[in-house]
Amino acid sequence: MKFLAAFTLVPILCFAFQDLGSEYGGMGWLTDGYAAWPMMVGPVLMLLLFIKNRELIRDPRKGSNFSQTIKIVAFLFLIPNVFLALGYSWLAVISVLSTLTILVADWQLKKQARA
Template identity: 75%
Template sequence: MATIPARSPQESRATRFLAAYTLAPILCFAFQDLGSNYGGMDWLTYGYTAWPLMIAPVLMLVLFFRNRELIRNPRMGANFSQTIKIVAAMYLVWNIIGTIGYNWLAVISVLSSLTILVADRQLKKQARV
């Protein structure tokens, strides 16, 4: 599988953090599913997977604002901009489901994902002017 190399060390570091924020809830979900179904671990509830899904977009929002220069300068961080938008959209869908089915606190994560999607577009518009 071919990968696109990062254009700057800052983009590489930000992308690694984004990968960790993306993979941690997925790994928690896999551990919860395997542990409760096959391991007999009844203490692994769905809250074990829901909370990382709700916390990750908030951490992504902090990452986004700390690395907004990557969004403004496409030569530095075009890959980061596209990747964080894709991940934010993915979390938006899951957290809307979480708001309806699990906990109303997922609204904070929904707003964080929407902020990333809207702010990315605004930062790109400001950079063009």
């Protein structure tokens, strides 16, 4: 859960720091890429974390919080990454696919665990 929190908070903090620093702090070197790249890398790292801890999803007693949390965070990263893929860089498609993989694989693992 610590890694998931880090993968979630770092892109959000970079985005907030870029917005405040470039507008009010006079830091012109803080470009949009400073916020966009962590937003695109976060879902890929979450996918690796998901693959490493997929046994938590199969056992609902041990990993119900992990499953719910990673689904919520993945969905929250899906929306900005779709806009990043359309307007900023086509590389955000990798993040969108990583997010969709997390959502679909979680559903499949829970379906297999029930059977």
